[in-house]
Amino acid sequence: xxxxxxxxxxxxxxxxxxxxxxxxxxxxxxxxxxxxxxxxxxxxxxxxxxxxxxxxxxxxxxxxxxxxxxxxxxxxxxxxxxxxxxxxxxxxxxxxxxxxxxxxxxxxxxxxxxxxxxxxxxxxxxxxxxxxxxxxxxxxxxxxxxxxxxxxxxxxxxxxxxxxxxxxxxxxxxxxxxxxxxxxxxxxxxxxxxxxxxxxxxxxxxxxxxxxxxxxxxxxxxxxxxxxxxxxxxxxxxxxxxxxxxxxxxxxxxxxxxxxxxxxxxxxxxxxxxxxxxxxxxxxxxxxxxxxxxxxxxxxxxxxxxxxxxxxxxxxxxxxxxxxxxxxxxxxxxxxxxxxxxxxxxxxxxxxxxxxxxxxxxxxxxxxxxxxxxxxxxxxxxxxxxxxxxxxxxxxxxxxxxxxxxxxxxxxxxxxxxxxxxxxxxxxxxxxxxxxxxxxxxxxxxxx
Amino acid sequence: xxxxxxxxxxxxxxxxxxxxxxxxxxxxxxxxxxxxxxxxxxxxxxxxxxxxxxxxxxxxxxxxxxxxxxxxxxxxxxxxxxxxxxxxxxxxxxxxxxxxxxxxxxxxxxxxxxxxxxxxxxxxxxxxxxxxxxxxxxxxxxxxxxxxxxxxxxxxxxxxxxxxxxxxxxxxxxxxxxxxxxxxxxxxxxxxxxxxxxxxxxxxxxxxxxxxxxxxxxxxxxxxxxxxxxxxxxxxxxxxxxxxxxxxxxxxxxxxxxxxxxxxxxxxxxxxxxxxxxxxxxxxxxxxxxxxxxxxxxxxxxxxxxxxxxxxxxxxxxxxxxxxxxxxxxxxxxxxxxxxxxxxxxxxxxxxxxxxxxxxxxxxxxxxxxxxxxxxxxxxxxxxxxxxxxxxxxxxxxxxxxxxxxxxxxxxxxxxxxxxxxxxxxxxxxxxxxxxxxxxxxxxxxxx
Numbered sequence: 001x002x003x004x005x006x007x008x009x010x011x012x013x014x015x016x017x018x019x020x021x022x023x024x025x026x027x028x029x030x031x032x033x034x035x036x037x038x039x040x041x042x043x044x045x046x047x048x049x050x051x052x053x054x055x056x057x058x059x060x061x062x063x064x065x066x067x068x069x070x071x072x073x074x075x076x077x078x079x080x081x082x083x084x085x086x087x088x089x090x091x092x093x094x095x096x097x098x099x100x101x102x103x104x105x106x107x108x109x110x111x112x113x114x115x116x117x118x119x120x121x122x123x124x125x126x127x128x129x130x131x132x133x134x135x136x137x138x139x140x141x142x143x144x145x146x147x148x149x150x151x152x153x154x155x156x157x158x159x160x161x162x163x164x165x166x167x168x169x170x171x172x173x174x175x176x177x178x179x180x181x182x183x184x185x186x187x188x189x190x191x192x193x194x195x196x197x198x199x200x201x202x203x204x205x206x207x208x209x210x211x212x213x214x215x216x217x218x219x220x221x222x223x224x225x226x227x228x229x230x231x232x233x234x235x236x237x238x239x240x241x242x243x244x245x246x247x248x249x250x251x252x253x254x255x256x257x258x259x260x261x262x263x264x265x266x267x268x269x270x271x272x273x274x275x276x277x278x279x280x281x282x283x284x285x286x287x288x289x290x291x292x293x294x295x296x297x298x299x300x301x302x303x304x305x306x307x308x309x310x311x312x313x314x315x316x317x318x319x320x321x322x323x324x325x326x327x328x329x330x331x332x333x334x335x336x337x338x339x340x341x342x343x344x345x346x347x348x349x350x351x352x353x354x355x356x357x358x359x360x361x362x363x364x365x366x367x368x369x370x371x372x373x374x375x376x377x378x379x380x381x382x383x384x385x386x387x388x389x390x391x392x393x394x395x396x397x398x399x400x401x402x403x404x405x406x407x408x409x410x411x412x413x414x415x416x417x418x419x420x421x422x423x424x425x426x427x428x429x430x431x432x433x434x435x436x437x438x439x440x441x442x443x444x445x446x447x448x
Numbered sequence: 449x450x451x452x453x454x455x456x457x458x459x460x461x462x463x464x465x466x467x468x469x470x471x472x473x474x475x476x477x478x479x480x481x482x483x484x485x486x487x488x489x490x491x492x493x494x495x496x497x498x499x500x501x502x503x504x505x506x507x508x509x510x511x512x513x514x515x516x517x518x519x520x521x522x523x524x525x526x527x528x529x530x531x532x533x534x535x536x537x538x539x540x541x542x543x544x545x546x547x548x549x550x551x552x553x554x555x556x557x558x559x560x561x562x563x564x565x566x567x568x569x570x571x572x573x574x575x576x577x578x579x580x581x582x583x584x585x586x587x588x589x590x591x592x593x594x595x596x597x598x599x600x601x602x603x604x605x606x607x608x609x610x611x612x613x614x615x616x617x618x619x620x621x622x623x624x625x626x627x628x629x630x631x632x633x634x635x636x637x638x639x640x641x642x643x644x645x646x647x648x649x650x651x652x653x654x655x656x657x658x659x660x661x662x663x664x665x666x667x668x669x670x671x672x673x674x675x676x677x678x679x680x681x682x683x684x685x686x687x688x689x690x691x692x693x694x695x696x697x698x699x700x701x702x703x704x705x706x707x708x709x710x711x712x713x714x715x716x717x718x719x720x721x722x723x724x725x726x727x728x729x730x731x732x733x734x735x736x737x738x739x740x741x742x743x744x745x746x747x748x749x750x751x752x753x754x755x756x757x758x759x760x761x762x763x764x765x766x767x768x769x770x771x772x773x774x775x776x777x778x779x780x781x782x783x784x785x786x787x788x789x790x791x792x793x794x795x796x797x798x799x800x801x802x803x804x805x806x807x808x809x810x811x812x813x814x815x816x817x818x819x820x821x822x823x824x825x826x827x828x829x830x831x832x833x834x835x836x837x838x839x840x841x842x843x844x845x846x847x848x849x850x851x852x853x854x855x856x857x858x859x860x861x862x863x864x865x866x867x868x869x870x871x872x873x874x875x876x877x878x879x880x881x882x883x884x885x886x887x888x889x890x891x892x893x894x895x896x
Contacts, residue, residue: 002456002457002458003457003522003523004457004522006454006456008450008454009450009451009452010450072824074451074452075451075534075823075824076824086523104552105824106823106824106825106826108860145824148820148821148824149821149824167863167867168860168863168864171863171864171866171867171870172826172863172866174866174867174870175817175820175826175863175866175870176820176821177821369623372554372596372623372624373596373597373624373625375523375554376520376523376524376553376554376593376596376597377523377554378554378620378623410860412556412616412858412860412861413860415615415616415619415620415623416616416619418619418620418622418623419615419619419622422619422622422623
């Protein structure tokens with residue numbers, strides 16, 4: 001029996017799946033952060049490439065993957081679907097567990113699936129430089145990789161505390177030719193204002209977003225890019241689910257459970273969205289979204305309009321949110337420390353199409369170490385949530401079920417968090433309801 | 449065109465290729481480090497598993513890969529053979545370049561190909577614990593991975609200076625359940641003796657070997673393992689070349705050049721040895737061995753009997769050596785800082801069957817960055833020598849040639865060395881002849 005299912009490159013998807021036309025209820029439109037009116041596309045043009053704005057609102061069911069993007073995808077795609085036989089045995093599973101391995105990409109995670117097309121479309125439109133923020137560093141790495149492929153300049157604002165804790169991320173981004181600055185920096189008004197107030201400020205994702213957006217808005221040759229949340233980001237990630245669908249078909253499998261971790265929601269969306277039409281037609285497929293108990297936007301957040309960033313610069317999106325002012329506890333899964341959730345995933349959640357579950361970080365690291373000692377590979381802390389959830393699902397699934405989870409990234413640059421876990425230094429943060437209530441009070445009131 | 453050639457798992461080799469019976473001149477036998485007499489196998493039993501000693505001297509042309517070893521291999525094997533189209537284009541190559549990607553193993557390098565069988569055979573013989581030394585950490589990681597797969601204890605002695613410089617290696621080994629000590633340690637006589645002499649001693653590979661060997665020799669339940677140099681290690685690595693041969697056949701290719709980096713010689717041997725019978729039959733295949741100019745055992749070493757370690761504990765082996773007392777400059781390719789060369793590779797070198805070339809480390813990092821910016825992946829500093837050499841070969845090859853190099857490992861845990869390179873802090877060490885002459889004077893005189 002083959003435990004690794006490799007799709008030939010000739011079978012790599014030629015188009016992304018666009019979930020927007022299939023949603024049972026249409027997505028609520030994004031709104032202007034100041035006027036709260038429904039946003040017109042031209043308002044986004046100083047920040048985003050036009051083609052990406054078009055994709056953000058497209059009603060086409062399939063969107064062609066440009067040939068030059070496929071060329072770069074072929075450096076690492078299709079990624080393998082792997083039967084986790086030893087993990088199954090270790091937990092006494094009566095079902096089959098597979099993982100789709102996105103850690104094999106050059107930057108080490110699924111983020112490259114969207115960084116490559118984002119850079120490509122910007123390049124086509126004459127943009128010379130891209131700016132972005134990064135927290136733990138996965139997205140900044142993926143963007144700098146893609147920029148090096150298309151000979152574009154890349155500027156990353158990395159939350160200062162992470163910048164200092166994870167020096168390897170900086171070196172990797174530099175190696176790809178990208179520049180990286182700890183945020184707050186003295187390169188933007190928002191950065192300088194913060195430094196004037198507090199020269200020792202360690203930064204936040206919200207502030208880093210403000211710096212990256214300002215950098216793009218104030219330089220004609222520069223646009224901004226985002227690594228999750230938005231519709232076009234989830235669109236690009238569907239290459240993951242489309243491949244998975246073909247790989248399962250190759251071995252005569254049908255998934256009963258699809259499991260992914262959720263921060264902004266792009267890796268989860270990428271895996272499950274291509275299966276949405278089958279689910280809507282009545283196939284019994286459960287979409288399981290695994291989030292941290294310390295940042296539980298799907299399980300405990302409110303579905304309403306909110307800003308994507310702390311500085312209130314982004315459009316208002318209707319989504320599950322803990323409030324843009326919410327400051328998650330310092331869990332090691334930095335990529336899951338986001339107050340909101342992708343509008344598409346939030347929409348499906350409201351329709352009862354997503355089974356969201358929240359996990360403590362110690363349980364996730366325990367699951368990660370079990371995976372390491374059975375399947376051999378070191379998962380990223382974010383990915384450990386998908387593993388904990390897949391084990392949880394497999395233990396309770398009907399015998400004979402097929403469970404597929406998304407192995408979103410490796411943990412080679414996150415080893416410090418394993419050290420903290422092994423030393424018993426990690427807390428299981430319990431989030432008091434008043435923290436959420438308080439943060440939600442800062443959300444804007446929007447009709448609609 | 450498929451740029452990634454995946455071999456189905458059903459085609460994974462079921463036996464390793466043993467080069468010993470095919471060598472044009474028989475290998476000179478190992479000798480006792482004290483008496484200098486030809487070594488009898490029983491002398492090695494306190495240190496090595498019996499099956500490994502048997503393989504070390506076997507004349508069987510093929511040695512079966514045990515089913516439980518194949519089971520672990522299947523977690524990551526067969527590894528892909530990849531056409532490096534973008535690299536070809538960047539250097540204007542008139543030939544085709546492929547790389548065999550061993551970085552996809554759990555521990556991130558080819559070392560797992562031998563750690564898995566070594567642990568397996570020891571387990572079969574009732575051994576409970578394995579000891580070893582590690583320099584840069586690749587071998588220690590691979591051994592701890594394999595020990596976790598077979599539920600064995602693992603003790604790693606890591607050269608103290610590396611232990612302190614590369615904290616992620618320690619954490620990864622601990623995560624697999626292995627224990628790791630900076631060497632010199634207070635756990636062995638050799639360690640304690642050194643600490644008494646110099647409490648601040650930063651260690652050396654020679655001393656770490658002494659500690660690991662002593663640990664095994666003084667504990668009944670413990671054996672020692674070595675990650676390169678020995679015949680059985682190269683034997684296990686032939687799975688790489690055997691797969692490569694099949695993958696090339698799948699696409700109708702025949703290799704003109706096979707390129708690998710050499711430290712102890714195991715990854716290079718693993719790639720080229722399975723092609724030895726074809727070469728001996730007259731096929732025009734060039735075996736290119738790439739070594740550091742700072743540690744040029746093949747290009748400038750002497751072919752003679754020498755010890756494998758500084759402390760003169762290992763058997764004497766006839767090999768290309770710079771002298772066991774030779775202390776290589778602190779280049780970042782820690783895995784290539786070894787005074788000797790595998791006896792099998794040395795033997796082939798003497799027969800004129802190996803084309804050895806030496807490279808400066810800055811040229812290797814330049815090649816690594818070119819690879820990163822074209823093919824996307826970050827190579828280990830050791831692997832960068834193979835890349836530099838493959839580029840060198842490709843630039844000078846007959847148009848239409850087929851060049852295959854071994855991508856032995858990734859550089860995710862070696863980013864500090866890239867930082868040093870990017871800052872312009874790396875030296876191109878020029879090795880004066882008198883250093884070699886002096887170290888060679890310490891070699892023993894052996895008849896034969």
